[in-house]
């Protein structure tokens with residue numbers, strides 16, 4: 225029983241594409257993660273993923289970036305503009321939590337700060353399930369806390385959100401309303417279940433909670449990392465300051481470069497379903513664990529150049545190489561929210577007016593347009609107690 229770690233960029237891509245390696249990062253966190261998309265394998269995974277991909281119908285990204293995102297960002301900015309300052313982590317949580325809740329299908333009927341604070345607590349509580357494999361203390365106590373959080377999520381948010389959607393679906397089926405009047409979110413897709421999959425209520429509850437978790441945490445950290453990298457870049461390269469203010473494609477380039485350096489899931493983990501010869505050369509069996517080190521794969525000098533470990537938005541890459549590396553995973557479990565968070569990759573001739581930028585770039589642009597800059601009196605602080613790099617707080621001035 226051994227652990228094999230894959231660090232090469234090409235080998236990471238190849239390993240993640242192997243059908244005989246099964247998800248194992250969340251084995252300890254079944255209390256939330258049992259039967260959610262990212263833990264399924266084979267045919268079951270394929271059918272669930274196909275069902276959920278229905279959310280990306282024609283025009284979805286245009287609808288999301290033009291209709292869902294702007295009011296959320298404006299409301300969050302309005303809260304902080306008057307104070308002339310914000311903490312980027314808090315700002316990110318308030319905007320990304322709302323966006324991801326809309327994508328997952330969680331209503332916030334009172335639209336109040338108290339309700340948002342409750343959801344921040346729920347995300348935090350559910351998040352413990354995803355990292356249980358790395359937790360050294362009493363895991364059963366954590367599981368019990370996750371169960372309590374899941375009950376709170378169910379009663380306060382899931383049950384009313386599902387009931388409202390089910391009523392709309394019933395009216396749609398009765399021909400009383402058109403499809404355009406149904407919410408465009410994962411919960412509606414699961415309740416409609418057009419493919420007739422076996423989806424018990426408990427599973428839909430966990431899947432909705434998982435989506436909320438998968439989308440929110442990752443994007444909040446990625447936004448703060450990207451803002452930090454841009455602040456540092458402008459400090460050292462004042463000639464690019466105007467470009468960051470005025471060129472949205474350049475800001476997206478900065479976001480992608482930052483995503484490469486700071487993948488919010490630094491590793492993927494798999495277990496072989498049979499003896500497997502890995503592309504990196506090792507032979508592994510079902511007793512072994514395969515760790516794919518996304519963080520190190522993204523910093524390989526033979527792929528990204530001799531300065532692979534530093535932020536450089538002018539880096540030139542071959543056209544087939546994703547600028548964010550393997551940050552969103554590869555193969556069957558490739559992040560389903562990738563386009564939502566990071567947008568399309570720009571190509572020569574991309575029209576900035578029609579381009580799809582992704583939530584992180586659009587929120588970063590709104591912050592830049594509002595004069596966001598580090599607060600010299602209150603320096604940012606890193607999270608001290610977790611292995612991966614993360615910001616605990618990042619105070620900025622606005623205006």
Ligand code: HEM
Pocket residue numbers: 247249261262263273324327435438439440442443446487488489492493550551552553554556557558559560561562564565
């Ligand atoms: C910067 C933001 C994000 C990052 C870095 C990220 C990263 C990842 C990674 C690495 C995986 C693959 C895990 C594996 O192979 O074991 C993944 C899967 C997934 N992500 Fe994301 N994610 C982000 C945002 C989102 C958002 C916004 C959503 C949804 C709204 C989302 C939903 C999912 C789902 C549903 C899966 C599972 C896909 C499957 O198993 O088929 N993610 N993500």
